Amino acid sequence: MEKTAAKAYQPNRWQELKKDLIRNKSLYIMLIPVVAYYFIFHYIPMYGLQIAFKDFTPAKGIWGSPWVGLEKFKEFFVYDSFYVWRIIRNTILINVYDLIFGFPAPIIFALLLNEIKNSIYKRTLQTVSYMPHFISTVVIVGMIMDFFARDGLINQILKSLGILSEPISFMTEPGWFRPLYVGSGIWQNLGWGSIVYLAAISNIDPQLYEAALIDGAGRFRQALYVTIPGILPTIVIMFLLRVGHMMNVGFEKVFLMYNPLTYETADVISTYVYRKGLLEMDYSYGAAVGLFNSVINFLLVIFSNKIAKKLTETSLW
Secondary structure: OHHHHHHHOOOOHHHHHHHHHHHOHHHHHHHHHHHHHHHHHHHHHHHHHHHHHEOOOOOOHHHHOOEOOOHHHHHHHHHOHHHHHHHHHHHHHHHHHHHHHHOHHHHHHHHHHHHOOOHHHHHHHHHHHHHHHHOOHHHHHHHHHHHOOOOOHHHHHHHHOOOOOOOOOOOOOHHHHHHHHHHHHHHHHHHHHHHHHHHHHHOOOHHHHHHHHHOOOOHHHHHHHHHHHHHHHHHHHHHHHHHOOOOOOOHHHHHHHOOHHHHHHHOOHHHHHHHHHHHOOOHHHHHHHHHHHHHHHHHHHHHHHHHHHHHHOOOOO
């Protein structure tokens, strides 16, 4: 009888939520500042996106400016088509290069660090690899400009080795912008990016390595058949997060590195939005381009999440 009564009583969702709030009230109180931050600084400003569909002027304000529909998007895709395809091509190519060369670098570095048994040497190497991440972008770009100047260290080394007869203008030749951007990014974030994968490796069951050793697997095969499958879910999650920024390139670094001579390969969506939106004060146009960029990123995340779910059964949701 008692079992039947207990089975008949099933609390609804609100009752379950109330119990959960009471049971975990400390955690929810700690969550309030985070939720407030995102609500105030990320969600409330989104009401300003409507200026992408208006002919916005500061004097009339957001609500007083007239609606123009998709005119700003038409201006972007039709009237400025030359710049559109150039900045989209540059943005995608830089991200693809970074995905091909920059994304695997921390994984490989973490696998190599995991094979080092001398703890002092391992910690020293980790500390040295983390340091570039804490250097500001301005200083990083300053170092790049000094090293790769016509009379810089790189040109002097190449000339002393007999590889070059005349110095190369790395910073003014369009063909060198993408290698410098991606290469310096790898150097700066190699150690920092490996932290996540080292943490994932530390959670792999040691018995799996022992079993592989008994089966005759060497260090390479252990890494191939135990370590990599063990961190595969982490790799997939990090890949999906990276794809979500496929149409974004660090504005600050590109802005500091590029110049009119390298616009052909260096001009990206964010720098174009800056020139049109702020320097030329066409705020509606800049908002329209930025909105287009965000929508593409959103679609890329959904698409890649579905593919990852089918192939690896690991996904963001």
